[in-house]
Amino acid sequence: MLNTRHLISFSLAALLISAPTFAQNAAIVNGKSIPKAQLDKLVQKSGQGDNPQVRDQAREMLVTKELILQEADKRGVIQKESVREQLEQSRVGILVAAVFEDYIEKEGVTVAELNAAYESVKTQYTGKEYHIEHILVEKETDAKAIIAQIKAGGNFGEIAKAKSKDPGSATNGGDLGWVNDKALVPEFSKAMVQLKNGQMTDKPVKSQFGWHIIKTVDSRDMKAPSFDELKAELKQMIASDQNWQKAKFTEMMQKLRAKAKVQ
Template sequence: MKLLPQFALSTVCAAVLISPMAFAQNAAIVNGKSIPKSQLDRLVQKSGQPTNDPQVREKAREVLITRELIIQEANNRGLTQKEAVKDKIEQSRIGILVAAVFEDFVEREGVTEAELKAAYASIQADYTGKEYQVKHILVEKESEANALIAKIKAGASFADMAKQNSKDPGSAPNGGDLGWVGDKSLVPEFSKAMVALNKGQMTDKPVKSQFGWHIIRVDDVRDAKAPPMDEIKAELKQILTADENWQKAKFSEMMQKLRAKAKVQ
């Protein structure tokens, strides 16, 4: 039997050792081009799905392979050297940078305290009328609702009946409690019945809505008022930054500041 030369044997051993390591560090190798595992990890993280789910990771891996195949094919066909393609790539790059710079500007200095106060003043007008601290029990059938009303009138706890029978997953665990609500925040049938009740009063008959049959009880009533500005600053900022006119004015302001400190010859 002919023995391999020592250097050849070393080369084979090195290849055997290196190959598994390469695959351990990479998500895939496409036509010799490595896709790092870190790139796969970032993609899975951004998806918001479980990072250790094999199916999620395999789908993400396929996305990366598809991207790499497209890039390689574009290069092979010489498409990335075409001026029209270069222009479009550059336009996309600039668009991304413009959006990123503007977003950072807004985050750092775009929304002023005066603007927040003005936005707060504008929404205060929306807080008119009354607010109701209300509980309800939602069931599928009118007969079931009538039976529960009879039990509550006979002394059964409204909260217990809600926990045991209500089909509303949001309020049932809390004894049917919906918290403080305005009449415009609920479906019309519910609101009409709610505003007709006095403090501590329950509907004598079930109320029909698109969701089923409701038993409604009002625990308290108060004048509606806006929450303190400090509590809703994040929401106010969202309202402002979503307004197109505000965006245009702020972008103009940002560009003026950039030009003012720039040396343009």
Template sequence: MKKLLPTLALSVAATMTITGALSTPALAQNAAVVNGKAIPKAKLDKLIANSGQGSNPELRERARDMLITRELINQEAIKRGLLTNDDIQEQLEQARLNILVGAVFEDYIARGGVSDAELKASYEQIKTQFEGTEYKVRHILVEKEADAKALIAKIKAGEKFEDLAKANSKDPGSAANGGDLDWMTPQALVPEFSKVMVALQKGQMTEKPVKSQFGFHVIRVDDMRQAKVPDLAELKPQLIQMMSQDQNWQRAKFEEMLKNLKAKAKIQ
């Protein structure tokens, strides 16, 4: 569930700047001072932290411009008397209510709004995805079958699979790691790949290229193990997230929340 947080896009902020002399002492404790109104440096730091993009001079400047833009718009709205306009007031109240609705519902779900029975039913549906055998597998992906055959010949002749994967594989996610896909279940891979993978023994490589929609694979299984099925408690956040993507479920839960609120309320 996405939080409803009103923001102004950085791209908009980047098109607007403010000029004027700012004293060094003011800038020491504030990100900016706009027409005499200070924007605290702590507000800028919080905005950057919430962005999850780390911190660098370019990002700080863009974030600072955004805060300046917000303050300019706020000041202009006051100057034009828009905050006393009935239509504007109604829209602001509606926006505030929308934010509160989302926040209250999210908190309701987080604080036990999902029953144990619901969690268990959802858990039973997905736990089979974790059962069975996991494979520690590597592959080299190339476009042409002839290239894959040549790679198989080189590996049989003594060249290292990992080195050839780094130099030749078209899979950007695994090439740098010597073709390592880490631990995978057959369900997580395309059928052509998984069918061959499960037939290999530990340490064995495919004798022939394996064709899939992505190209031709050379596959090697380094190890295998029984998959560990996470318990319900471990998967609880993912289960709730999964259920929350169902609009019918969301609607039913929201109605349930309202029913509970009304049952506790004193309404005359």
């Protein structure tokens, strides 16, 4: 019979032998290993970060998937003609989408199409844009009191931080950055474009959001970004158009047929 020391040594040896197996597997389902690499990849693709909760959820998904695959094999459903046909249809559908996506990426969007799209987008960058600061309050009386305070020497930015109800700009001293008149509500834009650089509205401006005190810090002519700056965005814009996609798919198939030997 083995003594206690031998039993302990045997147990430790067994653990040391099995440890690497568990380390490289996320789980073992009915003797079938699920590699840890699969779990790592699933966690990464989830975009939820890497933490124990996310790993547990991902591991459960892999275990569920493996159980279904094993049960499908046990029941023989994969051998059914209807199932095999559906699997083949899904496979072909995935490959068609992948081939078309690769075609679009490598040769679908032409330079001429990109240039035409850029010229069209450039027309949107007309007129002026303004560097604006504003203070938003609920009551007209409060707005008038703030205007009087600023005219008496009060600091616009500090007052905006203390009293503005606009959460997006209050912490920045009311600074909205560079905007154009088309991006703002009409009442605000109308008052803004009438101001000179460094000038503030004499009266509060009413909009659906409340009462505004507006200050134009600076203004300039709008300038379109360069072609290179917009190239990726233009390519995505063109490729997302459904009519364009249909035409390009037809074009791709015509090229494939032209090169193929079909008897």
